Amino acid sequence: MNAIEIRGLTKQFGSKQALAGLDMTVPQGAIYGFIGENGSGKSTTEKLICGLLVPSGGRIKLFGRDYTDADVRAKVGLLIESPGCFPNYSVWNNMLLQAANLGIKNAAEEVRKVLRIVRMEGSASNKFKNCSLGMKQRIGIAMALLGDPALLILDEPLNGLDADGMRIMREVLVDITRQYGCTVLISSHILGELEKIATHYGIIRQGRMMCEMTAEELDRSCPTYIALRGADMAGMERLLSMRYRRVEEENGDLRVYDAVAPEEVTAYLYGQGMLPAELTTAKIGLEEYYIGLMGGEVKR
Amino acid sequence: MEGTVRFEHHTFGQRLGSMVKVDFRRMFTQPLVYIMLGVCLVLPVLILVMTTMAGGSAGGGAAMGTFTNVWQAIGTATGAGSGMAMDLTTMCNINLVYFLAAVLVCVFVADDFRSGYAKNLFGVRPQKADYVISKTAVCFVGCAGMMLCYFAGAMIGGAIAGLPFDLGTASVGSVVLCMLAKIFLLAVFVAIDLLAATIVKQRLWASILAAVAVGMLLFMMIPAMTPLNATFLHALMCFAGGALFGVGLGALSALVLNKTSLV
Numbered sequence: 001m002n003a004i005e006i007r008g009l010t011k012q013f014g015s016k017q018a019l020a021g022l023d024m025t026v027p028q029g030a031i032y033g034f035i036g037e038n039g040s041g042k043s044t045t046e047k048l049i050c051g052l053l054v055p056s057g058g059r060i061k062l063f064g065r066d067y068t069d070a071d072v073r074a075k076v077g078l079l080i081e082s083p084g085c086f087p088n089y090s091v092w093n094n095m096l097l098q099a100a101n102l103g104i105k106n107a108a109e110e111v112r113k114v115l116r117i118v119r120m121e122g123s124a125s126n127k128f129k130n131c132s133l134g135m136k137q138r139i140g141i142a143m144a145l146l147g148d149p150a151l152l153i154l155d156e157p158l159n160g161l162d163a164d165g166m167r168i169m170r171e172v173l174v175d176i177t178r179q180y181g182c183t184v185l186i187s188s189h190i191l192g193e194l195e196k197i198a199t200h201y202g203i204i205r206q207g208r209m210m211c212e213m214t215a216e217e218l219d220r221s222c223p224t225y226i227a228l229r230g231a232d233m234a235g236m237e238r239l240l241s242m243r244y245r246r247v248e249e250e251n252g253d254l255r256v257y258d259a260v261a262p263e264e265v266t267a268y269l270y271g272q273g274m275l276p277a278e279l280t281t282a283k284i285g286l287e288e289y290y291i292g293l294m295g296g297e298v299k300r
Numbered sequence: 301m302e303g304t305v306r307f308e309h310h311t312f313g314q315r316l317g318s319m320v321k322v323d324f325r326r327m328f329t330q331p332l333v334y335i336m337l338g339v340c341l342v343l344p345v346l347i348l349v350m351t352t353m354a355g356g357s358a359g360g361g362a363a364m365g366t367f368t369n370v371w372q373a374i375g376t377a378t379g380a381g382s383g384m385a386m387d388l389t390t391m392c393n394i395n396l397v398y399f400l401a402a403v404l405v406c407v408f409v410a411d412d413f414r415s416g417y418a419k420n421l422f423g424v425r426p427q428k429a430d431y432v433i434s435k436t437a438v439c440f441v442g443c444a445g446m447m448l449c450y451f452a453g454a455m456i457g458g459a460i461a462g463l464p465f466d467l468g469t470a471s472v473g474s475v476v477l478c479m480l481a482k483i484f485l486l487a488v489f490v491a492i493d494l495l496a497a498t499i500v501k502q503r504l505w506a507s508i509l510a511a512v513a514v515g516m517l518l519f520m521m522i523p524a525m526t527p528l529n530a531t532f533l534h535a536l537m538c539f540a541g542g543a544l545f546g547v548g549l550g551a552l553s554a555l556v557l558n559k560t561s562l563v
Contacts, residue, residue: 001305028305050423052562063305070315071307074425080563084416086326093329098420100322103314143420150305153423181305 003183009058033198077149083140087129133160348457370458402511409497487542491549
């Protein structure tokens with residue numbers, strides 16, 4: 001069963017078409033990285049799934065049921081943009097309110113548990129308004145974790161987190177999917193972090209799903225390359241271009257994308273009277289893959 | 301990785317119970333309601349004492365249309381002559397609470413949308429109808445408290461100002477029924493205020509303006525519906541009106557929430 005299944009979803013804001021027939025499938029237990037440019041429709045999609053916006057057309061199903069079903073919604077945790085907390089309430093009281101909204105019986109115990117998960121148990125008595133941005137994001141995550149959700153919808157949860165916060169977030173998300181089979185839909189612009197945890201990806205552009213793939217498929221789609229550096233970069237580029245089909249300069253490196261062994265490149269350059277100072281083999285990451293996709297030239 | 305997700309059934313009663321508990325907790329742990337209760341307690345004292353002082357004496361106030369009797373701060377008996385006349389006693393009496401109620405309801409609801417709490421709420425278990433019922437109930441209790449505080453304030457203010465407590469054609473029983481009728485009528489105003497607040501959501505001033513504007517249209521009817529010498533029928537009519545409008549406007553508020561964006 002899929003945790004989220006969206007077919008032909010449309011959303012119109014006045015004359016602006018935010019979503020134009022979006023199809024999306026999030027398998028149960030996946031960490032689904034939802035990627036797209038600003039204004040591509042990521043947040044709109046998430047808000048629609050959460051029932052915060054009214055769709056203009058299309059169908060949304062959560063775990064095979066209608067997305068407005070209260071019983072299904074009780075198993076959804078969300079963090080959309082910012083945690084919705086009352087600024088003058090303490091973190092603890094804000095958490096208790098949400099626990100009560102979810103009808104959690106041992107509210108205090110549950111709140112303590114989720115605050116411990118996000119390492120915020122020491123800040124429970126702080127007023128929400130006095131918390132830093134990173135702390136607020138963690139509180140938002142803790143709030144989303146209340147009631148053992150089967151589906152977590154997180155809109156830019158990594159914003160404002162320091163390196164430690166990001167690491168904690170990563171650990172938490174991986175842990176809850178492995179231990180409790182929770183499905184996570186996460187949108188973020190920090191693709192490097194997303195790449196470390198996502199098992200599935202969906203790339204949205206102008207309100208339409210460009211492609212959906214698993215992490216393995218992405219891995220297969222991302223080519224390896226040989227990166228070279230040397231004293232005479234221009235000369236090296238000229239020589240390599242004569243022999244290999246795709247040679248590009250990126251970040252001060254010369255990259256040879258053709259599937260060749262590094263020894264062969266070294267031997268060729270040596271034969272031409274030139275030796276690189278540095279030679280490494282690498283694979284393009286999600287970020288580069290995505291940028292390439294957006295630019296219309298996917299590096300394969 | 302894939303497992304079976306078990307969904308617990310949440311009944312309407314369970315959802316509403318949690319929601320009401322949360323709203324009561326919110327209403328009575330925030331300063332807003334206590335400020336409003338304080339205003340309702342102090343306002344009649346100030347009005348009665350200051351207008352009596354301005355009138356020179358308790359008896360001489362009649363010519364200026366100021367208070368000559370404590371009960372004028374609560375209502376006017378039908379057949380007393382000045383029921384619909386627009387003087388100070390009809391403008392500055394307990395019926396002001398209906399406008400103050402608009403402030404309480406609109407701030408309470410706008411807070412949900414301004415803080416983002418509505419996202420947490422509607423994104424998970426609570427349904428829009430639960431929200432409207434709970435808010436109506438909790439705001440009604442808060443506003444009823446304000447009404448009682450105004451009553452108490454009027455009594456204190458009247459005593460300080462030295463105004464007579466002469467009931468005239470009314471009786472203690474009819475005053476109780478008058479207060480009951482006024483409290484029941486609050487349900488109509490709370491429902492109107494809630495509808496205005498759900499339409500404009502986080503735009504607090506717009507919701508207060510809209511609620512007060514609609515309230516103004518009904519304001520003239522209040523003295524006739526809740527006279528000081530009210531009978532059981534007045535209370536019953538106000539109860540029925542409150543229930544009908546409460547349900548009708550509540551359904552409209554739920555529809556607004558269902559059909560409009562919440563963020």
